[in-house]
Amino acid sequence: MSRRVETALEERTGGSSFLRATLRYVFPDHWSFLLGEIALYSFVVLIATGTFLALFYSPSTAETTYQGGYSPLAGQEMTQAYASALHLSFDVPGGLLMRQTHHWAALVFVAAIVMHLMRIFFTGAFRKPRDVNYYVGLTMLMIAVFEGYLGYSLLDDLLSGMGLAIGYAAALSVPVLGAPFATLAWDGQFPGTDVFFSRMFITHVFILPAVLAALITIHLVMVARPHHTQWADPGHTERNVVGIPMWPGYALRSIGLFLAVAGALVLMGGLIQINPVWLWGPYHTYQATNGAQPDWYLGWLIGGLRLVPAFDVTIGSYTLIPNPFWGGVLFPLSIFGFLFAWPSIERRVRRDQRQHNLLERPRDAPFRTAIGAAVFTFVATVFFAGAADRAFVQIGIQYETQVWIYRGLVIVLPALAYWIVRRVCDELRARELTFGDSSPVRRIRRGPGGGFAR
């Protein structure tokens, strides 16, 4: 930059010293610190591609006769929402590339957030002073999952309609409040009226992205203020931070990461088909398809809904709590409840109110690591249970048998995971206490004169 630009900037904003500090901001280097950046850059791609899609999408359930470029559906009655998705896919130049890139970016966005969350959890990066920022991140994960669900529900193909029916049932199942809320949101009984799609649309393209953008800003400021965490390597202390300055080394790497993420997403959007809505056909309440699976980040909820045995909480012959509440509402809320509660649980269990800027290796916090592994195993088992019908088609194990096996596994596997992980952590740490050359541990011997010698 020429000196004149910098002078002009300083004369108008007085921001030189702030900018100078920002450019020398230090980033500790470890691959796992990039997971959050991948999520951030996926979000940028989502905004870019989503803006393009919004220029063509029509959030209307008015019936229309399809006459676009996809001949197998020619002459079919469908909603304008679905017709506009087909139009975007077949008749808008580059439209399918944008739609598929958007869908892949959404899948990667949530995946990167979940990986980032696991990194934060298993290394203790959520500890004070970063616990509040961890809550901000969890909130964003919940919003991201809901945002993705709204996104693929907008298309109004057969799969998305079935997903909305299940979402309606989950909303309706909330005790006492569910029916009024769902009836207001859908403007009547499912499938609702035109305004429901307008509401989904504005929520998906404006309200939630704006909330996410605001929370991302808060998240980044709260990362930068106490600076990044770092591993406990030589020279790293609780009071310093060692790494690559933002300018020029880290900025170029991070810009490179953004371009690589965007490039990978565009390549996937161009080369790997995702959600071919023209194959599913338009949605009608009285139609369904077999073997339907949601986007991956909702797999745990379909598993939860399927595993719960058939029971409602009733008063006399009236329902108080309908069944979808357990798997579709209580289960995800409990998992998030656990994640939100963990920092204060750990502070209490370990009696530790101190600030922590150095990360812990998972093995050095065996209780946390084992509990985290158990909860993860629980969710993963429920997730796989959601695909039991596909396993039945592929392998041929009776669906009913599988459900009973999974009902057992969701209890057994987490306990097993806790025990194994705890053992592995202890073994790993014990192995470090050897007397090798690289070990800090030394064998000493007490001589007859009372002195110590190596």
Add this chain to the structure above:
Amino acid sequence: MSGRRVELLVAGLLAAAAVAACGFVVVYVVHIDTQLLGLAFGLALIALAAAAILAGRSLVPQEIETEERPDFTDPEGRSRAEREARELHHVAARAGEGISRRRLLGTAAGAAGAAMGAAIVVPLASLGPSVDDRLRESPWRDGVPLVDENGIAVPASHLDTGSFLSAFAKGADRERLASSLVVVRVNPDDLALPDERADWAPEGIMAFSKICTHAGCAINLYRSPLYPPRSPGGPALVCPCHYSTFDVLTGGDVIFGPAGRPLPQLPLRIDSGGNLVAAGPLSGNVGPSWSGVRQS
């Protein structure tokens, strides 16, 4: 790698990005092809990414810097934090100096806040009238004819034993949850209906709501007659979303899966023209449950 070679490599990658991006424009203008578009633009981005990362790692000065962290609290104690907090409190508390009736003002402000909150929330009610009425709507009454997908009356003689058919209430909006039915025919001797439903299945023809009582998906699987003879055996209707399984012969009882209440059954009769007609309303509320719905 020497500096000169890195410079050449970065320049080469930037040139490759330029070529690929030009390729994207050419494909867009000449012949739209999703795969080629994705390939060209994706590779352009990847080449740029490689250039930026290479430049960051090998071209610009490689520095490792150590920076002091801002000190929010003393890592061992909390003295600094407490001092800061006291000073913050001092600034914040200035607003209250010289005010004597704090409790009165606080109560009044709370009342105003609560009332304002109510005033803001209450207009939400204009979004709709009574909830339950809208969830209980149904077109089925005695005498409403059943029609097939093309709107044609359904003759009883068209249904063979073991067959499965979708039907709708004549004249009703088919997208309404209560409109759609599945119609099946079983051997009348196998029926195990409750006494009050003895005449609901003329010639073994039975009609059920097509919408699952668990999560509202359409029931499109009919297992007949090979359901394993565990209990109670016989034909069953299955929802493909979460595999709630309803026993046909007993009138829609749940025999597997998560549904919490039976599938509503529609009493049928055969009119003078031999067509299927409703003989009354559905046996229960259609679709997913809510607080206050009858169990059956």
